[in-house]
Amino acid sequence: xxxxxxxxxxxxxxxxxxxxxxxxxxxxxxxxxxxxxxxxxxxxxxxxxxxxxxxxxxxxxxxxxxxxxxxxxxxxxxxxxxxxxxxxxxxxxxxxxxxxxxxxxxxxxxxxxxxxxxxxxxxxxxxxxxxxxxxxxxxxxxxxxxxxxxxxxxxxxxxxxxxxxxxxxxxxxxxxxxxxxxxxxxxxxxxxxxxxxxxxxxxxxxxxxxxxxxxxxxxxxxxxxxxxxxxxxxxxxxxxxxxxxxxxxxxxxxxxxxxxxxxxxxxxxxxxxxxxxxxxxxxxxxxxxxxxxxxxxxxxxxxxxxxxxxxxxxxxxxxxxxxxxxxxxxxxxxxxxxxxxxxxxxxxxxxxxxxxxxxxxxxxxxxxxxxxxxxxxxxxxxxxxxxxxxxxxxxxxxxxxxxxxxxxxxxxxxxxxxxxxxxxxxxxxxxxxxxxxxxxxxxxxxxxxxxxxxxxxxxxxxxxxxxxxxxxxxxxxxxxxxxxxxxxxxxxxxxxxxxxxxxxxxxxxxxxxxxxxxxxxxxxxxxxxxxxxxxxxxxxxxxxxxxxxxxxxxxxxxxxxxxxxxxxxxxxxxxxxxxxxxxxxxxxxxxxxxxxxxxxxxxxxxxxx
Amino acid sequence: xxxxxxxxxxxxxxxxxxxxxxxxxxxxxxxxxxxxxxxxxxxxxxxxxxxxxxxxxxxxxxxxxxxxxxxxxxxxxxxxxxxxxxxxxxxxxxxxxxxxxxxxxxxxxxxxxxxxxxxxxxxxxxxxxxxxxxxxxxxxxxxxxxxxxxxxxxxxxxxxxxxxxxxxxxxxxxxxxxxxxxxxxxxxxxxxxxxxxxxxxxxxxxxxxxxxxxxxxxxxxxxxxxxxxxxxxxxxxxxxxxxxxxxxxxxxxxxxxxxxxxxxxxxxxxxxxxxxxxxxxxxxxxxxxxxxxxxxxxxxxxxxxxxxxxxxxxxxxxxxxxxxxxxxxxxxxxxxxxxxxxxxxxxx
Numbered sequence: 001x002x003x004x005x006x007x008x009x010x011x012x013x014x015x016x017x018x019x020x021x022x023x024x025x026x027x028x029x030x031x032x033x034x035x036x037x038x039x040x041x042x043x044x045x046x047x048x049x050x051x052x053x054x055x056x057x058x059x060x061x062x063x064x065x066x067x068x069x070x071x072x073x074x075x076x077x078x079x080x081x082x083x084x085x086x087x088x089x090x091x092x093x094x095x096x097x098x099x100x101x102x103x104x105x106x107x108x109x110x111x112x113x114x115x116x117x118x119x120x121x122x123x124x125x126x127x128x129x130x131x132x133x134x135x136x137x138x139x140x141x142x143x144x145x146x147x148x149x150x151x152x153x154x155x156x157x158x159x160x161x162x163x164x165x166x167x168x169x170x171x172x173x174x175x176x177x178x179x180x181x182x183x184x185x186x187x188x189x190x191x192x193x194x195x196x197x198x199x200x201x202x203x204x205x206x207x208x209x210x211x212x213x214x215x216x217x218x219x220x221x222x223x224x225x226x227x228x229x230x231x232x233x234x235x236x237x238x239x240x241x242x243x244x245x246x247x248x249x250x251x252x253x254x255x256x257x258x259x260x261x262x263x264x265x266x267x268x269x270x271x272x273x274x275x276x277x278x279x280x281x282x283x284x285x286x287x288x289x290x291x292x293x294x295x296x297x298x299x300x301x302x303x304x305x306x307x308x309x310x311x312x313x314x315x316x317x318x319x320x321x322x323x324x325x326x327x328x329x330x331x332x333x334x335x336x337x338x339x340x341x342x343x344x345x346x347x348x349x350x351x352x353x354x355x356x357x358x359x360x361x362x363x364x365x366x367x368x369x370x371x372x373x374x375x376x377x378x379x380x381x382x383x384x385x386x387x388x389x390x391x392x393x394x395x396x397x398x399x400x401x402x403x404x405x406x407x408x409x410x411x412x413x414x415x416x417x418x419x420x421x422x423x424x425x426x427x428x429x430x431x432x433x434x435x436x437x438x439x440x441x442x443x444x445x446x447x448x449x450x451x452x453x454x455x456x457x458x459x460x461x462x463x464x465x466x467x468x469x470x471x472x473x474x475x476x477x478x479x480x481x482x483x484x485x486x487x488x489x490x491x492x493x494x495x496x497x498x499x500x501x502x503x504x505x506x507x508x509x510x511x512x513x514x515x516x517x518x519x520x521x522x523x524x525x526x527x528x529x530x531x532x533x534x535x536x537x538x539x540x541x542x543x544x545x546x547x548x549x550x551x552x553x554x555x556x557x558x559x560x561x562x563x564x565x566x567x568x569x570x571x572x573x574x575x576x577x578x579x580x581x582x583x584x585x586x587x588x589x590x591x592x593x594x595x596x597x598x599x600x601x602x603x604x605x606x607x608x609x
Numbered sequence: 610x611x612x613x614x615x616x617x618x619x620x621x622x623x624x625x626x627x628x629x630x631x632x633x634x635x636x637x638x639x640x641x642x643x644x645x646x647x648x649x650x651x652x653x654x655x656x657x658x659x660x661x662x663x664x665x666x667x668x669x670x671x672x673x674x675x676x677x678x679x680x681x682x683x684x685x686x687x688x689x690x691x692x693x694x695x696x697x698x699x700x701x702x703x704x705x706x707x708x709x710x711x712x713x714x715x716x717x718x719x720x721x722x723x724x725x726x727x728x729x730x731x732x733x734x735x736x737x738x739x740x741x742x743x744x745x746x747x748x749x750x751x752x753x754x755x756x757x758x759x760x761x762x763x764x765x766x767x768x769x770x771x772x773x774x775x776x777x778x779x780x781x782x783x784x785x786x787x788x789x790x791x792x793x794x795x796x797x798x799x800x801x802x803x804x805x806x807x808x809x810x811x812x813x814x815x816x817x818x819x820x821x822x823x824x825x826x827x828x829x830x831x832x833x834x835x836x837x838x839x840x841x842x843x844x845x846x847x848x849x850x851x852x853x854x855x856x857x858x859x860x861x862x863x864x865x866x867x868x869x870x871x872x873x874x875x876x877x878x879x880x881x882x883x884x885x886x887x888x889x890x891x892x893x894x895x896x897x898x899x900x901x902x903x904x905x906x907x908x909x910x911x912x913x914x915x916x917x918x919x920x921x922x923x924x925x926x927x928x929x930x931x932x933x934x935x936x937x938x939x940x941x942x943x944x945x946x947x948x949x950x951x952x953x954x955x956x957x
Contacts, residue, residue: 042764042765042766043766043767043768044736044766044767045741045767045803046735046736047735047740048735049732049733049734049735049737067803069767080784080785083765084730084736085765085784085785085786086783086784086785087784118734120735122735127736128730128734128735128736129734129735129736130734130735415733418731
């Protein structure tokens with residue numbers, strides 16, 4: 001695909017969880033919990049409310065096709081604010097400082113007052129029915145030149161447990177939302193910009209890490225297509241593929257539109273009730289349903305099953321729309337006979353609804369209300385196929401294809417949060433924000449000043465232990481030892497089941513400093529750290545794991561070993577050094593420094609030879 | 610908006626509640642337009658339950674409610690009932706809802722349900738409790754109930770509303786949906802949601818038990834004071850000139866010995882003093898300790914198991930009806946609207 005020629009325009013919104021002590025609008029910790037730890041649950045209904053303009057947002061309306069009952073899990077780390085039972089606390093100043101830092105790093109202009117707004121979200125993921133969001137700064141750019149339009153602070157939504165059940169531990173964790181201008185024209189550019197913004201965010205040292213802590217929403221359109229927002233891309237490496245697949249989807253939908261126009265296709269305005277046709281069907285789904293509606297799509301035959309993205313067809317798009325009414329899915333004649341529906345039944349159906357050869361018939365089976373609602377949704381999506389690409393919010397599926405969530409939200413979606421006072425951003429506050437070093441700059445510095453190789457320097461700079469690394473090196477620890485221990489040893493210990501989270505940076509740095517000064521053998525570092533993870537204090541851990549050998553003891557040990565191998569030494573001369581080193585190390589590993597052992601062994605050997 | 614003429618008629622009187630209100634972002638205030646169309650557009654399901662006549666009595670935050678507005682309100686309720694309303698719904702801010710509800714309860718003899726309803730989350734939020742509370746209140750207003758009640762969320766779930774007796778209900782939480790609780794008794798009943806099925810307990814007064822009657826005079830010069838350790842006696846002296854004073858005393862109904870003199874002066878000056886307890890739960894008994902006996906000797910009236918604010922409203926009303934000290938004392942100790950229970954039930 002020639003993306004430039006197709007007129008690809010893409011922008012991204014990056015949502016990054018902040019590692020603050022408290023949530024954005026209450027004083028609960030930002031801790032994620034296991035569902036089994038919940039202390040209780042409650043349930044609510046949400047409804048679309050009119051904006052002050054008297055309109056109901058189109059995205060909100062779509063979510064309200066059926067009255068949904070949402071269940072919420074509570075924890076001993078959540079409170080009445082998450083339950084929507086208490087007004088919000090003032091905006092968390094720590095979170096605001098981090099957002100301002102990010103804004104300053106990208107050369108943005110802060111707003112004079114931070115005003116919190118409510119953004120309608122009635123899919124159940126917010127107990128209140130809205131997400132609080134606040135614009136913090138405008139107009140910046142990142143290295144490489146991509147423009148940043150806005151930085152906002154938002155509250156994280158509740159985590160879906162399953163179906164309409166949500167867990168309140170995540171609700172209210174502060175998020176920084178960075179929105180770029182729609183300046184990117186290739187999938188690779190989108191990925192690169194996302195990578196750079198991720199790096200900038202991590203450079204603050206104040207963001208959460210791990211799966212789900214950063215999410216990218218991608219806005220994409222092509223010249224004749226439409227703006228589509230793809231939500232929740234969690235893996236950076238998939239971004240280019242998502243862009244490629246969405247571009248393909250829009251191209252293919254335009255192709256289908258052209259073909260429909262050639263066929264003079266249309267959508268029959270009324271669904272037909274066909275319940276009685278399937279009274280004796282072998283299809284369990286149709287048999288179970290007490291109401292079956294059929295929609296006739298003139299000229300759609302064969303197009304419903306046409307692939308528009310890997311694993312996605314026009315039929316899947318219609319099924320997504322229908323599911324908003326609470327039905328499980330749809331049947332259409334492009335895929336029938338199948339699922340227990342016979343060729344005879346299809347023929348009778350076509351005859352009954354007056355569908356010709358080139359037409360497609362879609363079936364929805366459910367209760368009467370739901371089936372009619374779903375049929376209307378199918379007709380709506382079919383009509384949109386005649387126009388081309390609908391503006392939609394979509395969610396990413398595995399591998400990078402997407403499914404329909406709801407229409408793009410309209411302007412009726414945002415209104416002021418009246419329960420939170422505006423927060424001024426004074427010139428003093430803005431001026432007092434210190435800029436952290438960019439991780440990319442840090443990595444370059446590690447190469448230039450410390451002599452680390454490029455790959456290791458990057459690895460250290462990007463890791464959570466970058467600060468500990470720098471402190472250790474400042475304290476005289478050799479960079480390679482510090483890097484190897486902080487990145488390698490800790491990970492290996494963790495893999496062996498050692499609870500390395502019990503170690504704070506100070507403890508690790510103390511171990512490294514002792515090793516560097518020679519009072520602890522480097523070989524004993526893993527053992528000592530492991531003992532400390534088990535609760536031992538550093539001196540006890542060293543005594544227990546690596547009782548240091550004095551030089552005299554070491555010499556005695558070496559002489560002892562050499563005396564029992566006199567024949568071997570006579571035979572090999574100094575060539576025995578290597579093999580003997582192994583024997584000595586077996587006894588002395590971790591109890592003395594390897595270099596010292598090697599020197600003493602060489603000296604003793606020379607004397608014997 | 611078309612209403613179904615086959616459905617029973619309900620009246621909705623608004624005092625500034627949030628059921629159909631919208632925020633005016635220019636002023637931050639609640640807009641004053643309030644008619645049946647607004648309500649039905651905001652809560653379409655109401656139109657399937659009843660026909661509505663709507664009137665706006667006031668448009669205020671409930672902390673700005675006054676006894677004179679209680680009187681405007683009760684007169685409108687009376688007129689609606691006389692005009693055939695099968696029930697009356699009053700939308701009200703939650704802060705002082707129980708004061709107004711008990712005032713209406715004393716001023717009105719009603720054969721139909723008079724239901725007070727409000728919401729703890731403003732109507733502009735998708736999670737507002739206003740829709741469920743309004744629907745449940747409409748169902749309660751059509752039910753077999755025959756007294757003044759408050760209908761609000763029974764728990765944090767959207768599962769049912771409780772029907773509370775006006776003279777036994779209190780706002781017991783600043784923000785939760787289920788802030789309202791019956792004190793000293795179970796709720797009169799419940800309205801399930803979304804079925805809107807009403808179940809009433811034996812305690813609930815039933816529909817049609819009386820003719821509608823209005824007694825709308827009130828004595829506003831009545832005070833309510835909460836005693837606290839070390840309270841200077843001259844705090845009480847400030848109520849000189851009041852015709853009545855309700856004290857929320859400690860425990861069984863006490864004030865400090867230091868206050869006795871000031872109370873004597875008040876009572877000698879013609880002020881009726883009624884003792885209630887800041888414990889809220891339980892009955893006043895001033896015969897157990899010395900201070901209590903001193904209070905009784907002064908002529909302090911034991912307020913039985915009345916809530917302090919209910920005793921205040923009742924005293925205002927009783928003094929509005931009667932001048933005779935003996936009659937005032939008798940009525941204050943007599944159950945009129947379910948505000949005094951003969952026995953303090955087990956479990957409360």
